[in-house]
Amino acid sequence: MKHKRSFFAFILISLTVVSGCWDKREMNELAFVSAFAVDLNEEGKYVGTFQIINPGNVAGGLQGGGGQNASITVYSAAGDNLLETEGHVSMKVSRDLYYAHTNLIIISEKVASEKGITELFDLFERAREFRTTTNVVLTRNSSAEEMLSVLTEKDKIPAEQIVNNLKGAEESQGEYQKITIDNVINSLITSGNEPLISAFSIKGEPKKGTKMENIQASQPEVRMEPNGLGVFKNGKLIDWLEGETARGTLWATDKVQATSLNITWKNKKDAIAYQVVRQKTKIAAQLKKDRPKISISVRAEGRIAEVSVSSDLTNPHTLAAIEKEVAKEIKEEIEKAIYHAQINKSDTFGFGDAIHRSHPDKWKKIKSEWNNEYFPSSDIEVKVEAFIRRTGLRTNSYLSDLEQ
Amino acid sequence: MEKAQINLYQLFVLLVLFELSTILAPLGIAAKQAAWLSILIGMIGGLVLFLVYYRLYCYYPDVMPTEYMQILLGRFLGSVLAFLYILYFLYLAARVLRNFGEMLLILAYPVTPLFILNAGLVVVTVYTVRKGIEVLARTGELFAIVIFFLAASSLLLIVLTGLIKVTNLQPMMEVGMGKILETAFSETLMIPFGELIVFTMIFPYVNVNHSKKLRKAGLMAIGFSGIVLAFTMAINISVMGVSIVSRSPFPLLSTIRSIEIAGFLERLDVYFMMVLIIGGFFKFSIILYGAATGTADLFKIKETSRLIYPLGFIVLMFSLAMASSYPEHTYKILHSDAVLFTTSIPFLVVIPIMLLVIAFFKNR
Amino acid sequence: MFSFFEHSKKTSKNYSPEPLPKTIKSSLSDNLALLKQKTGKSPDIIIRSLKIGNQPKVKAAVVYVSGIVDTQTINEFLIEVLINYKEKPGNEAGQELIEKIAEEVVSVGSIKTETEWSSLFESLLSGNALIFIDGAAKALTAGTKGGEKRAIQEPSTQSTVRGSREGFTESMETNMAMVRRIIKNPNLWIESIKIGNQTRTDVSIMYINGSAESAVIEEVKKRLKKIKIDSILESGYIEQLIEDQTMSPFPTLYYTERPDIVAGNLLEGRVAVFINGTPFTLLAPAVFVQFFQASDDYYTRFDIATATRFLRAFIFLISLLGPATFVAAITYHHEMIPTTLLIVIAAQRESVPFPAIFEALIMEVTFEILREAGLRLPKAIGSTVSIVGGLVVGQAAVQAGIVSPTMLIIVAITAIASFATPSFAVAISARLLRFAFMICAASLGFYGIMLALFMMVAHLCSLRSFGIPYMAPFAPFMPGNLGDTLVRIPWWSMKKKTQLMNHKNIQESKNKKSQSLKT
Incomplete structure (x- = not known):
């Protein structure tokens, strides 16, 4: 028994010590x-x-x-x-x-x-x-x-x-x-x-x-x-x-983490800077008579970061109006990006994937022609909701005092 | 039969560790997004198979299967069948060992000879199994804690990193129900659930005053591990996408590799390696123990522990010789009809059911 | 130490050249002559001859060994009273006289009449005084044990922040008294035997009757009785002779020099083995988690105690696996190190001439040398060693580019960790195994470490201490007993005593080998 045990130990030691080290790299x-x-x-x-x-x-x-x-x-x-x-x-x-x-x-x-x-x-x-x-x-x-x-x-x-x-x-x-x-x-x-x-x-x-x-x-x-x-x-x-087209594409693919966009207010261009804190995009796809119908709904939350015209930011109605402007701006960007992609005949948004998920059987048929035929001709509906949650450390800009 | 006893909790732990060692493999991926469903269906089949094994145990709670086969089929035929089963267990052990070595080789030791990696596991397993089922069960209890912490923390990390994209699991029925069922019964039922037949060799050691409790422990263990396996597969697919999962031999590795938190909690390959080694160790030891205790019972050898050395050596050699490449090996396990119909189905399904029918009529 | 041991073995072969006569004679001079001859006229054997009684005066003698007796007792209560004994012995023979003296004259606590030489010698050499009277074939032994003893001091190996400052001394009686003072319960039972052919060391087992499982008590007694050895110089002898498995780096008996720890363990149903001549007392059965518990844990609040215990488990893992993991990571698994850290380590290792494993081994061995050197030196020189060691190993080795600073950090952390384990016995086994792990790590990376870990855990799971599984209550898992393991639940929630020592958990030890040394 004693010999067996030492033999066992010997095999073990020789296994680990002598044989190892093939993959060793200092x-x-x-x-x-x-x-x-x-x-x-x-x-x-x-x-x-x-x-x-x-x-x-x-x-x-x-x-x-x-x-x-x-x-x-x-x-x-x-x-x-x-x-x-x-x-x-x-x-x-x-x-x-x-x-x-x-x-x-x-x-x-x-x-x-x-x-x-x-x-x-x-x-x-x-x-x-x-x-x-x-x-x-x-x-x-x-x-x-x-x-x-x-x-x-x-x-x-x-x-x-x-x-x-x-x-x-x-x-x-x-x-x-x-x-x-x-x-x-x-x-x-x-x-x-x-x-x-x-x-x-x-x-x-x-x-x-x-x-x-x-x-x-x-x-x-x-x-x-x-x-x-x-x-x-x-x-x-x-x-x-580049620029807005790139951002529009990323809006639609739910990839925008944070960004800022400027809107026209009181006829002044780029008067208010809106900073997006979080956003969520959902894509729903349908096939109607083999014609894809895609609806994109974007929901953005953010705050006002910079103002260069005087406006009453304490008033929720004003904010609601600004929100609408922001939503319009985002929607324009997205639509521009989609238009661009449809001309390129390249589905960078994963709309095809959405169809694949909702209609796996039909997808097999249209798969090969998706980029060239179906995607450029699909109906795309964009819905954007934007929310202003807060306005920073000041309510109204000092510019409103300046005007008075 | 060795004079030893394990309790129900230990049986539960061994069953779970045995099942979970397959967590690394792309189980049932032929069913694509519905892989998790095919695992669950396989699990239900596994529960039925377990009940078959359990009924047989109920007829003969104190003797090894090698012995009740002789009671049921007569001395000669029973011995031959028992011997075939032992051979089958050795084949299973070799298969698990080969898989284990290949995984390590691909994962971290590309230059090391397969022999060394396999021999390392065999040496440690022989050392443990020689000490008997009690020590194996206790070791299992300790490592179950480790596995639990690994699983909990990696799940937490995956969720925290936001890697899970549920859209990857859609469309669920990409392949249709027929394919899902086929995958469930030809793959996931056999591996890992059917392999539980090894535990028939361990049931007689379980110290239980009421055999119903054993059934409960077994069903719970299979249910639990089936759900964990299905869940893991679902997570793999939702993180990596079907395509990558179906193309990787160890999808869990890729999933774990994609964890990145705070620029520091990343590169957690060691997690995978620990799961691999712990799982491989227990699956291999349990099968080897089953083979050894069966042999000892069949050939009336008093000291089971002495048998472990030669059996370990045979399995080691067989594991090296059984396939020339890893693809060949996995093909034989998963896709080869010859293996399925000559070994898996008869040994795991047909013969146990047949034995049960005979036992039913004999004990009426 | 070694030569000393050899020597004692040699003498054992020609021990007692002539057999001792069985009983004493009635002639005083014969008895005294035999005494002198047997003790080789050693000068510390004092024979005080005196005459007692009146007309006729009877010759008597008081014999004792100087140094191990209480001289004052002998002078005042033996010699003085005997000399002043002036009764007429009359016709009484020595036989009656001796009984009279025992009953009426001598005023010491314990007194016995003996007739056999062997027990007389044993009594004499353990500090009793013998009284011989001419004409009596009997002798009296008077309990006069005494002599110089070390005072009760604070234990040096197990100091605590909070808790009693008492530590055991070398005297077994004092030690047992300290425990008695804590547990005032008549069920605290003590049984005593003598072990060692030559040293005749007093060994006592102490347990609480009803609390300790009788199977364990019987097993302890059985194993103690089986011991056949010449000498017992320390509790380590007993420990190695009665433990379940000798071929293991892990201790299966717990030793302590604190009475409160002994008392606590007795109350949990353990058995204590006291050995005369050492402050270290053995406790059986021992489980693995016990070695990570300190008496402070019970005195501080439960949350802090629990956190500390987890820290200790972590410390143990570091001291076991620290260098091995590092070696494996930097020679096999570079992909697992975060990039920035990897670059820092790589920059340091650029100029190091040795492979990582070699570097680690050099540093670990150096550390062990320093530790061993510092251990036995007087305190003044010890600090010199640590300064020189710290300077040479730390500063110079790094500056010379022989080792990398990261390796130094790892080795230093490991070294500190190995001192932070409360039990020295487990810390030292971790230190030994660390080298095995390092070699496994160097040859197969993490796989090697895991394999070694499996072997270690399987070994730990196979151990039993007096029938109790060593890894209990984790393996086998006993949910009811987890309250005082790595966690310590608050006192009010510890409703019942831990059931660890329950007879259900005790199994016959598989170690059938004789635990005795052939003399």
Whole structure:
């Protein structure tokens, strides 16, 4: 019995100690990829660009360093598919590329409009290290490689700054949306819903942005800014949405988190700024004689943020009138966006999906022709309710005292 | 038979842990949005099957199935059948082990040989099972607490993150009732509910003064775990959408991965891993224990614990040899008609019902 | 310690070269000669010869061992009264005289007549005085135990914020008296035996009759009686000889030096084993949660006590799994660390020359060295060690780039955690297992940790302490007994006594191996 037990223990120890360690990777054997970008070169091959974090220059503190050297290094290589670009890059990097902390995938305008994004995502979904909650962003007016090479001043890792910028824009502007790999795939496979991907562009000369001097200045010459929403059809980029059209689209898809809009009051343009605090959009779809009828109802709540004409804001009737104006404004935006989309013949709103949910059987028939035939001709009814809940720390503006 | 007793609560816990280990897999996803419905239907079938096993237990509450098979069918035929059942349990154990190893391999250990991962579990299981059903049951009680906290906290996190989109569950009847029923009876009834046949080997150890209480505990455990499984599947679909769920071998992993709160409570893969290991451990140990105690009873071996070493080794080897790839493995489990009609249906449904009929007439 | 043990074993082989004669003789000189011969004329054996009575004077002797007797008692109540005894012995032989002396003369509390040498020697060596009278084949033993003792002091290993400041001493009588003072109940019963062929150590078991389960009492007695060993120097000997399973890193008996803890456990139905010569008293049966409870918990309010107990469970997990989890996370599961944290750790590890597991092992071993070094040193030097250790290990190692600061933090937290467990016995087993966990983590990551954890939990679940499952009341789950485990419910809601020690839960120990050492 005693021998058996020690034999057992021996097997156990040899199992754990001697045999283990296949998947062991020390941290200083890894190159953490913070962002990955896809582009096309002249020959039509994919170019993969990898933004790799230099931890020592990011964390600083310990060695007293940081700030002196670039916090990232960018590598890129061409290949027939994405995995091949990785293979070519890993020859240049002294460490294993590691993707579990990649939180940004950049797709260049060129890939999106020429080759389409349909076949790009399998690797990201299949690979163990990639997380499908990674954000996806398009470039506009620049190559993906340039975009990844620009150093940023606030977040030391540029990929993080892009994501945070986008998040900020989403939460305050209502013209952009964060979208993850999951979302993109889900939109690509459902024919009743086309993806909307936010785009970034570089302000200034991209080459300068790769130097440390750029971010040492108080006003960096080169910056990255969110710039429009890319509209897709059959996986290809066909159009950009900007400003009110973009916001109208997001209103209709229930994606606006907070935004502000200006309305005309007492014949003065942009006299009152209304800030949306929360909103809820519901889409109901019906089929009447194979003609889709979509009704959108939007409910927005908010407050008055800025007033430049005198008006009696203590009076509920005034507020009710302003509410009506706001609702009209929102409705116009939405209708404009829908009109735009119907011309593009691309259902970015998920109306098709709504029909799929309410009429699963009929949907199978109209599915393939949805974008080209049914969507552009569908009846769309928009109902908007807007509420003003409060008016801030003052009731009436001092402008009303000025008038008296 | 080992001299040991477990109480009803312990039986309940073991049943639930056994059932819930399948929580990771895309159960009944062939029914698309109605996967949860097919799980519930499977569960009802499972309850009926459990009642069959339970009635058999009622006729012979103190002896192992390996023994009452001999009483019912005669010495020779009964022994052969009992032996076949033991082989079936070994096959089940190997299947669970293979699944477990493959999941770990895909999830976190892409380079480690399957043998090492499987052997690790076998070593720990053998160590535990050798100590008997009592220790296994007590270990289960402790880990049930862990599972409970994992489940509660992850559910809370998923709800807090606002990931649930009910629209993803519509349209419910995408595939039609026929397909839902087919999925329920060919997949979810067999796995995980039919596999409960292993517990017939454990019922004789349950210390109960009134056998009705055992029925109650069993029905409650199956009902509870069925509802949890269905609920989990519904959450998976509502978070990820049908398409992604049906394309992932472990939808729960993707669901857990999408939790992101306050920029810090994210990357909770470890949750999934703990559920995987705890579930895998208990399912595997219970089946292995069933096989071992059955063998000991059939061949009149006094010390069950000695049997565990060779059985563990056989199962380990079989688990490595049973399929050449993971897709082949899952295909064999879920979609292969040959496996369904030669093993699952006869061993889980037909033979128990037949035995019950014989027992009914013998004991009239 | 080791050589000492060896020595005692050797002497055991040529112990008592000649057998002791069974009974004493009536001749005083013969008896005294034998005494001298048997004790090797040791100078601490004092033989005071005197003559008592009047015409004829009878020769007598008082024998005692200096140092372990109360000299004052001997002088005043034995020697003085004997010398002043001037009655005529008349024709009475020594036999009657000795009884008369016992009944009428000597005024000490306990007095006995003995005829057998073996019990006389035992009595003499445990501090009694012997009175021999010429012509009597009997001797008197007078209870004169005494000598220098340590005063009752505050316990050093289990100090509390609130609660009694009394701690046990080395004297068993004092210790039992302290418990008696707390529980004034005639049902508090004590049984005593002597263990150890050479040390003849007094061992007493104490329990509350009616409260303690008789099966447990019988089991304790049975196991104590089975012990065959030369010497018992500390309660640790008894603990290791009567525990259910020796092959386990976990303690299945609880030891304490606080009378209030003993009293509380006796009231819960446990059995206490007192060993003379040590302040540490054993309590049986012990369950795992017990080692996370401190006497403060019962004295502070229930909410605070409950929170503290959860904290302790958490502390135990840290001290068990802390470094292992860290090693697993940074060598296998980088994806589970939040990005910003990962970058910080990665930046620190850039220049570290060792693999993470090696780094962790170095630091852990260094810490154990420091602890061991500081443990046995006088306090003044001890603080020097900790300063040097802190400087060298902390500052210098990081600055030299040998270890990363994060690793240092982890090891330091673990070290502190291992001291925060109330019971040293469990803390030390966690420290031992920590290394096993670290190795598992280094070879298979979290999977390795989980496997090791399963083994540990299965092992814990298989343990029993005197028939009670070690993990009770969690496994097997006993809902009625959860009031005083990791939570402590308020006193008013603890309606009935915990049923943990109920006979239903007691099972025959599976450990059939003899627990005795062959001498």
